[in-house]
Amino acid sequence: MGFLQRTFQYLSWLSLDVVVGAMAGMYFFMDLFHVHLQWPAFALLGLAVWSIYTLDHLIDVQTVRTELVPRREFHRKFRKALCGLLILSVLIGLVGAFTWFGWGKELQLTLILALLILGSRVMIRKIGPGWMKEFSIAVFYVVGIVWLPILRAEAIDITRSSLLFLPGYILLAFLNLLMLSFLDRDEDAKSGFFSVASTLPTQKIIQLIRQVAFGLIFLSLAGFIFLPSFYRPFSCVVVLMALVHYVSFFQSGLPVHQKRQRMELAFSIPWLLMLL
Template identity: 45%
Template sequence: MQFLFKFYQRITWLSIDVVLGAMAGMLFFARALRVELDWQEYVLLGMAVWCIYTADHLMDAGKLTSAPRQDRHHFHLIYRTPLLMGLCLVGFIGLFWAIQFFGFSGELFFGTGLGVLILAIMLAVRKFGALQVRLKELSSAVFYVIGISWLPWYETPEIDYTWTVFGLTILYMGLAYLNLIMLSSLDTKSDEEAGFVSIATKIPQEKLLTNIRNLSISLILCSLLGLLLVNSFYRIYPGLLVIMLLVHFLCFFKTNLSAEQVRMRMEVAFLIPAILLLI
């Protein structure tokens, strides 16, 4: 059991779980918008997400101000060179593959532009430090959902746009934001030791926990309301969001779990939309 935990821990440190969660999220929006995407589009998204998250972790590791601990930052610091080489290789292959698959089309230019914009925001977040701390998690959540949903939205005829899917997009952003502030709360001690600035290092923990609880309950109630109000075709989507939100809420506020166990369970929650493959 300990071996399986350590194995999955390494998967988490390498952001593989985030990649799979992003691909499941794209499937969520593709099915909600009734768009059929090619498997190559899912793989290209996964490669882009891995590059962005790995670049982010490498930048974090490079900013360590104290002796690193046995965690994700330590892992990226120790294996900085091979991870940087992997980042360059995956980025190059992904860009070449995207050009081959999409051609010089709107999809290519929009996707590339979005990736560049996200990287620019990541750099700006680090440059302005405490001035941006309250917006860091929010902007990350918004761009994460834009990143996994823009292609289904792009390939859907405007006549098929619905307020229901727009509402699902907003709720998914809320879920992503909740995930990030929960993770920030879990990492408060390690972030302070490493000299990182986050929402959890600037807001008192008691107030942050209250905000997390209120946001969780609000999102769960909104998703349940959506479950009741939408027509039968869309009902599964707010249902999946309810399950994902409940996993976050129950794991985060379950006191007998370690921070690492909570983190792993919350990341697994983003794989739940993969159940749509069976429907």
């Protein structure tokens, strides 16, 4: 394995590609709602996303005693170091949030949102149907990246047209999670992890992936045609992200880890809006 590929692999194992993609998503909605956010907002979002994903990975490997794939074995091998970094990340995030927000309405609402998301995830994990896990994570992901842009947007900029991109982004995140669930189905079954792919036959999960992908691409192209010209770059970004997912997932001969990397890197495409 070459140096560049190994570097991307470790970045993926550490969920740093997810962090960059989440910050790109915040930039997407910041630009969409005509909001200007300073760098602390992106840093705090990055810390929050990294902490959530790392905690999730550490919980997964804690109870598994069987042999794991390299991606999860990495978290088990460096569990103590990652736990230390996780605690440090949470502390820096809390101090940074209080310093930047102050004990005001934004921070209070954000903490309430975090508690609601945590409670919902616990309930869904225990009683939710198979697909609810992936769909709820997609919703929470998009709520997290759009939360601050929505709070700071002027009422005049929150239009029906701009709000259409919220379900579009949720569908994109849901598509990503469906694809990852399918790619990891054998690994999850061996380790006892729960996912939507473990509750649906192979043909049905593939059919669902195609339906979500084609629906998202069709809706994005419709937005490009029918929405005002201001929204066309945003429609193009969503189309590009959906196409990268579809082509990567269905490309035969491409290793699973490279499919994962390409699909996660697709969420960084919104950074192209900085060039416009």
